[in-house]
Amino acid sequence: MNEHKIESPKEPDLELAFIAKQFRPDAPIVEVKEYGSGNVNDTYRVTLDASDKHFILQRINTRVFHRPELIMMNMRTFTKHVRDRLARESLDGWQVPQILLAQGGNNHFVDESGGFWRAITFIDSSRTYNEVRDLDHANQVGYALGKFHSLISDLETERLHDTLEGFHIAPRYLRHYDDVLAQHTPPALPQVDYCLRFIESHRKSVAVLEDAKAQNKLRLRPIHGDPKVNNIMIDDVSRCAISMIDLDTVKPGLVHYDIGDCLRSCCNPLGEETTDFDAIHFDLDICRAVLQGYLALGKEFLDENDYAFLFDAIRLLPFELGLRFFTDYVEGNVYFKVKRPDHNLSRALVQFKLTESIERQEREIRALIDELR
Structure with a gap:
């Protein structure tokens, strides 16, 4: 089970905090912590000192996804389509992760070593499970x-x-x-x-x-x-x-x-x-x-x-x-x-x-x- 559980924050890794700051320069970074059980991308949950406390930071595995920019194009197309459908049909309760833009308006950030990073909104008060419970x-x-x-x-x-x-x-x-x-x-x-x-x-x-x-x-x-x-x-x-x-x-x-x-x-x-x-x-x-x-x-x-x-x-x-x-x-x-x-x-x-x-x-x-x- 992957629970959204808040633990005592630790001093964030400076490199990860710097990358997280590219997507939320307006809010102090409290913590950057590994998140989830995926084995393809590197995924972190960022905790902010702000009203919207969290977002997800990911480094895309470019050995698997050779053109990560296409992933972002797909995600932009898909999320806009679903948002429009939900608004048009007044469907409440279903949520779609949204892309957070980096400084300069890009939908990703490339670090000095060529790592491809993106940030998406975090869905609070919910969790995933690794197996069917009932x-x-x-x-x-x-x-x-x-x-x-x-x-x-x-x-x-x-x-x-x-x-x-x-x-x-x-x-x-x-x-x-x-x-x-x-x-x-x-x-x-x-x-x-x-x-x-x-x-x-x-x-x-x-x-x-x-x-x-x-x-x-x-x-x-x-x-x-x-x-x-x-x-x-x-x-x-x-x-x-x-x-x-x-x-x-x-x-x-x-x-x-x-x-x-x-x-x-x-x-x-x-x-x-x-x-x-x-x-x-x-x-x-x-x-x-x-x-x-x-x-x-x-x-x-x-x-x-x-x-x-x-x-x-x-x-x-x-x-x-x-x-x-x-x-x-x-x-x-x-x-x-x-x-x-x-x-x-x-x-x-x-x-x-x-x-x-x-x-x-x-x-x-x-x-x-x-x-x-």
Whole structure:
């Protein structure tokens, strides 16, 4: 759980305080503290001696986002569109993080070493959670994603840049896997053999969403790109979802990527880091709660083809992530951060076992989709 908890302030790091001052020169800096559990960008919460006590300061990881200026352009386009929608429809309660301008009017600041910094407003009296707490929380996670998709459903994808080209394009990940396997020989272990056989047995279904897109059965829409449970802000009092954060991956894509990834994140009660592989299961009750929340708004913009490919998305996204983890393991752990040499192998096993559980429950999941639509 990432709580917004105020602790005794310490003397702020002078370099961080200097960077924070570029965005709020008018207010004394009380504290600059690491914030959240993200593993891509460096994120800090800045405490001010002012009426608006906090804002978020981030250094964008330019090894992942090669053109961070496009992220800022997307964020400006997206936040203005949502603000206009909220104002036009008099929708209260939903909040959108806003960009704070640096001195000179730029939406970012570049430090002496080339670090790319941006600042956004902080949403007070709310928090995120690293796992689903109960079915009400699951419902709010689904509602948040549905709300997000609804608010940007009329935003033209041509106005958004693709900041992570190839992200969630499963056939591309499979091609990379084949290239890596041609150059590296993985250890002769039972778990490795399981992964090799599992990937081979699913090869024909990897392109299901991309084929549907190519056949114009599914269309590009704006998506969040990383709709994990810990990117949903929950109000401390109402316990309702009030925002989605971590907007760097907003880009054109299939809403199915978001729906499948959200359910992958929520419906594995043991979490992504478990090593109790035989106990991994896809929780249908959580799935029901998330989909109920999502479809309360999703019914407005989903069509027949969208529904027809929902199960495929639910099955594909955990397989895709498992494929990426296993590929990285074979390649020598060059992309994902690891704590031990077989960490990515364990992560891959979790996702493949989750995929197996989804496949065993295909009839029930399809029936659930039909019931809720």
